Structure formats: structure tokens, C-alpha cells
Amino acid sequence: MEEQETIANELAWLRAENQQMRAQLEKLTALEKICVDRRIESAMSDRGGTSQNEPLKKDEPPMAKGQFHSSHQKGIIKRYYENKEDINSQKLGEIVSELYLADSPAKAARLWKSAETALVNLGAKKERVDKIVAAKDLQALAKLVEELF
Numbered sequence: 001m002e003e004q005e006t007i008a009n010e011l012a013w014l015r016a017e018n019q020q021m022r023a024q025l026e027k028l029t030a031l032e033k034i035c036v037d038r039r040i041e042s043a044m045s046d047r048g049g050t051s052q053n054e055p056l057k058k059d060e061p062p063m064a065k066g067q068f069h070s071s072h073q074k075g076i077i078k079r080y081y082e083n084k085e086d087i088n089s090q091k092l093g094e095i096v097s098e099l100y101l102a103d104s105p106a107k108a109a110r111l112w113k114s115a116e117t118a119l120v121n122l123g124a125k126k127e128r129v130d131k132i133v134a135a136k137d138l139q140a141l142a143k144l145v146e147e148l149f
Contacts, residue, residue: 014093021090092118
């Protein structure tokens with residue numbers, strides 16, 4: 001009974017962390033969209049275009065060839081990579097929650113594979129991850145996640 005309460009408390013904590021990380025991810029996604037829009041506007045003004053629907057001239061290379069980022073965009077990219085560990089830990093928390101609630105073996109198998117990848121990306125020892133995933137031990141996974149946080 002105590003184990004169920006402990007797991008329920010950990011699950012509640014992971015869900016709260018998950019919500020915070022989703023909010024951060026939404027902000028980053030919105031900033032990335034703004035950067036892309038500004039890059040398009042900048043490319044249009046650099047080539048003298050006035051409309052986003054105006055086609056490229058024949059002698060102009062497509063924009064993707066030499067994508068340079070402004071200092072603002074570089075800052076956004078830098079902050080994304082600074083928070084990448086938090087984003088990965090959020091994903092792992094979501095995976096653990098989904099595993100706890102998984103209702104089909106196929107979904108559980110997919111989630112275990114995702115958990116393995118996420119754990120390796122967060123720097124967990126491969127041998128330990130392989131052992132937990134092979135045993136499909138949800139309690140050991142939750143304990144490892146707690147250690148990584």
C-alpha cells in the first residue's frame with residue numbers, strides 16, 4: 001500500500017514537472033516561429049521583395065543554402081540547448097507516467113523503447129538502462145529517473 005502511495009506521489013510530482021516543462025517548450029516553440037518569420041521577412045527585404053508570395057529570381061539561390069542566424073536567433077538556439085536536459089527530463093517524466101497508465105502491450109513496448117533512448121540521452125549508464133528495460137521494472141525506472149533529477 002505504501003509503495004502505491006509512493007508511486008502515486010512520484011507520479012503527481014512528475015505531472016507537475018511535466019506541466020512546467022510543457023509551458024517552457026511552448027514558449028520556445030513560439031520564439032522559434034517568430035525567428036523563422038523574421039528570417040523570411042529579412043530574406044525578402046534583402047532581395048528587394050515586397051510580398052512573401054513573390055517567387056525567387058532565377059539567379060538567386062534558395063534561402064536554405066546559407067542559413068545564417070541573427071544574434072537574437074542565436075540566443076534562442078543557445079537557450080534551447082541550455083534547457084535541453086530539462087526538456088529531456090520532462091519527456092522522460094511523461095514516458096514514466098504513460099508507462100504507469102499504459103493499457104496495451106504494444107504501447108508499453110513503444111514507451112519502454114522511448115524510455116531507454118531518453119535515459120541514455122540524459123547520461124544514465126547503458127548497462128543499468130538495459131537491465132531495467134529488459135526486466136520492464138517500472139519501480140526501478142522511477143528510482144533511476146529520481147536519481148537523474
